[in-house]
Every structure is written in structure tokens, then in C-alpha cells.
Amino acid sequence: xxxxxxxxxxxxxxxxxxxxxxxxxxxxxxxxxxxxxxxxxxxxxxxxxxxxxxxxxxxxxxxxxxxxxxxxxxxxxxxxxxxxxxxxxxxxxxxxxxxxxxxxxxxxxxxxxxxxxxxxxxxxxxxxxxxxxxxxxxxxxxxxxxxxxxxxxxxxxxxxxxxxxxxxxxxxxxxxxxxxxxxxxxxxxxxxxxxxxxxxxxxxxxxxxxxxxxxxxxxxxxxxxxxxxxxxxxxxxxxxxxxxxxxxxxxxxxxxxxxxxxxxxxxxxxxxxxxxxxxxxxxxxxxxxxxxxxxxxxxxxxxxxxxxxxxxxxxxxxxxxxxxxxxxxxxxxxxxxxxxxxxxxxxxxxxxxxxxxxxxxxxxxxxxxxxxxxxxxxxxxxxxxxxxxxxxxxxxxxxxxxxxxxxxxxxxxxxxxxxxxxxxxxxxxxxxxxxxxxxxxxxxxxxxxxxxxxxxxxxxxxxxxxxxxxxxxxxxxxxx
Numbered sequence: 001x002x003x004x005x006x007x008x009x010x011x012x013x014x015x016x017x018x019x020x021x022x023x024x025x026x027x028x029x030x031x032x033x034x035x036x037x038x039x040x041x042x043x044x045x046x047x048x049x050x051x052x053x054x055x056x057x058x059x060x061x062x063x064x065x066x067x068x069x070x071x072x073x074x075x076x077x078x079x080x081x082x083x084x085x086x087x088x089x090x091x092x093x094x095x096x097x098x099x100x101x102x103x104x105x106x107x108x109x110x111x112x113x114x115x116x117x118x119x120x121x122x123x124x125x126x127x128x129x130x131x132x133x134x135x136x137x138x139x140x141x142x143x144x145x146x147x148x149x150x151x152x153x154x155x156x157x158x159x160x161x162x163x164x165x166x167x168x169x170x171x172x173x174x175x176x177x178x179x180x181x182x183x184x185x186x187x188x189x190x191x192x193x194x195x196x197x198x199x200x201x202x203x204x205x206x207x208x209x210x211x212x213x214x215x216x217x218x219x220x221x222x223x224x225x226x227x228x229x230x231x232x233x234x235x236x237x238x239x240x241x242x243x244x245x246x247x248x249x250x251x252x253x254x255x256x257x258x259x260x261x262x263x264x265x266x267x268x269x270x271x272x273x274x275x276x277x278x279x280x281x282x283x284x285x286x287x288x289x290x291x292x293x294x295x296x297x298x299x300x301x302x303x304x305x306x307x308x309x310x311x312x313x314x315x316x317x318x319x320x321x322x323x324x325x326x327x328x329x330x331x332x333x334x335x336x337x338x339x340x341x342x343x344x345x346x347x348x349x350x351x352x353x354x355x356x357x358x359x360x361x362x363x364x365x366x367x368x369x370x371x372x373x374x375x376x377x378x379x380x381x382x383x384x385x386x387x388x389x390x391x392x393x394x395x396x397x398x399x400x401x402x403x404x405x406x407x408x409x410x411x412x413x414x415x416x417x418x419x420x421x422x423x424x425x426x427x428x429x430x431x432x433x434x435x436x437x438x439x440x441x442x443x444x445x446x447x448x449x450x451x452x453x454x455x456x457x458x459x460x461x462x463x464x465x466x467x468x469x470x471x472x473x474x475x476x477x478x479x480x
Contacts, residue, residue: 013425015048022134023053041084048120050112099142129156168442195416229342238307299341319468347374
């Protein structure tokens with residue numbers, strides 16, 4: 001399996017005009033503008049570019065908009081990135097638009113393209129467009145229609161934020177709108193989990209090591225846990241959560257994509273075609289969810305949040321048992337769990353191995369586990385059984401920690417959105433989801449959407465409802 005090139009060894013992206021819908025929102029402030037700043041400070045943005053923020057409501061003049069962005073960047077920037085703030089802001093403007101009226105936005109893009117073409121010394125039709133659609137699912141198809149009417153999809157790559165629809169029918173409607181406007185090669189369905197170094201390292205750990213790959217199947221592995229608890233509450237996202245819920249927000253996207261990386265066959269190469277074909281094949285083998293093996297929860301106090309209905313039954317927690325019906329994974333439960341206001345914020349994948357067929361030792365309370373912590377710097381550990389020091393031949397548990405060396409001038413660690421935005425600028429789709437993946441995952445989740453389990457209350461700071469704790473054979477690694 002070949003490795004992707006480092007940023008310094010890859011071609012500089014062509015000149016671009018970047019259009020950010022939702023430019024005054026939380027995602028833009030916390031992730032998108034800081035990501036652009038880091039790329040600018042590292043010299044990885046095109047030699048010529050402009051950034052146009054857009055939305056229904058104007059934040060004021062361009063200078064007022066820049067000041068808002070400047071405040072956020074100043075908070076987020078490292079010392080060596082601060083000098084890149086002003087050059088980025090000089091290229092930043094705002095233009096109001098809506099699904100009904102995009103004429104002024106189209107004019108602003110045209111003007112920006114002329115400026116970029118002049119700056120980069122290229123023809124206007126050599127300037128590419130990156131359109132980032134951070135808009136609610138209900139508004140997505142209408143926005144795509146506007147972009148098509150205003151001919152803003154030409155030479156464009158469209159970045160679509162999840163959830164990709166709200167069920168199979170709306171996902172198919174969204175895909176139809178997208179593919180009526182552009183080719184699939186122009187669509188970048190972003191799932192920021194896939195941009196994390198630790199997630200990509202799953203493939204390297206498994207397929208580059210003879211130590212692990214032979215044991216990566218039902219003969220050796222008893223269960224797999226994909227656990228993404230969050231300690232935060234919904235924190236101002238009530239209107240979004242009331243319309244989506246945790247299943248649509250996290251299970252059908254992030255956690256199922258992580259399952260795809262853990263369970264897929266060897267793609268043979270780290271290319272968009274190979275990786276996405278292999279992941280799509282794995283998703284076709286997923287058994288549709290059984291509502292009887294899915295637990296919904298809602299943290300106590302959720303209904304007191306602003307913009308939440310007094311009798312809301314929206315789930316803020318989901319735990320689910322998933323099976324992959326193929327020769328490698330037949331009968332192995334994949335346990336998915338995520339939710340708000342839980343005891344810890346973690347991203348942990350645990351592969352629990354079967355006990356060896358030996359009567360030589362008394363079985364300790366814990367078995368062998370390979371644990372992947374999906375932190376910014378990958379953490380990997382293996383729990384093994386070893387002899388306890390002393391005269392008796394007793395068995396105890398020991399831990400092997402694997403250090404991922406990441407120091408040196410040839411190392412280019414990137415935060416997820418930084419990596420993914422850079423990939424879009426370069427037209428690299430490997431870490432983005434494809435329409436057949438999205439639609440199959442909605443098919444897998446559809447039985448639960450049709451017959452959702454009753455929502456159970458759980459205390460803030462807990463590990464969710466007791467029924468979820470009981471779902472994992474042998475208990476969860478996190479929180480028992």
C-alpha cells in the first residue's frame with residue numbers, strides 16, 4: 001500500500017476562489033478559518049486565491065467581517081502563524097446570497113477570479129472554485145440549485161457537510177440534485193473523522209504489519225468496540241439536534257465510517273478508487289440494524305435547553321450492535337456507542353481478542369485487547385497477559401504501548417480539516433465518502449428510523465442507560 005505524499009512533496013494547488021457558505025457560523029470560526037490560516041502559514045495554499053464568505057445575513061462591511069474573523073484567528077493561531085493572519089484577511093470578503101438569489105454572489109466570484117487570474121498570471125478559466133456548503137440538510141438541495149442556475153458549479157468542487165440527508169429518501173434526493181449539477185468527481189462529502197491521522201493509521205497498522213493482519217478476523221477477534229463518548233452537552237446546537245438526533249448526526253456517518261476502516265479488506269493501494277470501492281463493498285455486507293439491539297438515550301436536562309421542545313423524544317445517545325455478514329467477520333459483534341453529556345470525551349476503538357485454547361493458566365479477569373485512541377497524536381496499546389514477578393507462576397495483565405514517532409523536518413502533521421481542505425484543493429477524494437457508501441449506510445440504519453427504540457433517560461456524567469452498558473459482551477472498555 002503506497003503512502004500519500006507529504007504536503008511539501010505534492011504539487012501546489014492551482015489558483016482558487018473559495019466560497020464558504022455559513023462563514024459566520026461556529027464551524028467556520030472553530031475549524032475552517034483556522035485550517036485556512038494553518039495552510040497559508042505553511043505555504044500550502046495556492047499562489048493566487050480569494051476567500052468569499054456567504055450567507056443570508058450580512059455581518060456588515062467587509063472590514064467588519066474581517067474583524068470578526070481576525071478575533072477568532074488570533075485566539076486560535078500559534079505564534080508562528082500570526083504573521084499569516086493579515087495576508088489571509090486581505091483576500092477575504094463577504095457577499096450575501098440565498099437559495100432564491102445568488103446573482104450578487106456570482107458577480108463577486110467573477111470579480112475575484114479576475115483578480116486571482118491576474119495575480120497568478122493565468123487565464124480566468126484556469127482558476128478553480130471550491131464551494132463549501134455548511135448549510136442544514138433541509139436547505140442543501142435548494143442551494144445546489146442556485147449554484148447551478150448561476151453557473152457557479154463550473155470548474156468547482158463542492159464540499160458537502162454531513163448529515164447527507166436525513167434518511168435514504170432524502171439522501172437519494174440530495175445525490176440526484178448533486179449529480180444533476182456536477183459530476184461525482186466534483187463532490188466531496190466531508191466526514192472530518194476520516195481526516196484524522198489516527199484514523200488513517202488504522203490502515204497502516206493493519207495492512208503494513210504481519211503482526212496484526214493475520215489475526216484481524218473472526219477466528220481471533222471476539223468483538224470490536226467503536227466508542228465516541230462526548231462530555232459536552234449540545235451547547236447551542238439544539239435546533240440542529242432537534243431536527244437530526246444522534247443516530248443521524250454520528251452513527252450513520254462518523255462511527256460507521258470508522259467501522260469501514262477497521263473492517264474493510266486490503267484495498268491494495270491508498271487511492272480514491274481503491275479505498276472507496278473496498279469500503280463500499282464492506283458496507284454492502286453490513287446487516288441492517290435490529291431496533292431490538294439499539295439503545296436510544298436522552299440526558300437529563302436536555303428538555304430544559306433553549307430551543308428544545310418540552311416533550312422532545314430526540315435521542316442524544318445511541319448504542320448499537322452491528323454485524324458484518326462476510327467470511328472475515330461472521331458472528332463478530334461491532335459495538336458502536338456515542339452520546340452527549342457522558343462521563344468522558346474519548347474516541348476509542350477496542351479490538352477484543354478471543355482467549356487461547358489452553359488449560360495451562362487460570363483465566364485473569366481481563367483478556368487481550370488492541371486499543372486505538374484516535375487523538376491528534378495516535379496512541380496505540382496492547383493489553384497482554386504476562387507472568388507476575390515472584391516465585392509463583394501466576395499470570396497478570398501487562399500493557400505494551402506503541403509509540404508513533406513523529407519528529408523531524410519531514411513530518412507534516414495536519415488537523416483533520418486542514419488535511420481535508422488541502423485534499424479538496426488538490427482534487428484528492430480518498431478520504432471523502434461516495435454516494436453509494438452514503439446510501440447503503442442509510443439502508444442499514446433505516447429499520448431504526450422506521451421503528452426507533454424508546455428513548456431512555458440517563459444522568460449527565462454517566463455512561464448512558466443501563467441497557468447500553470448491557471449491550472457489550474464482557475462490558476465496555478470505557479466505563480465498564
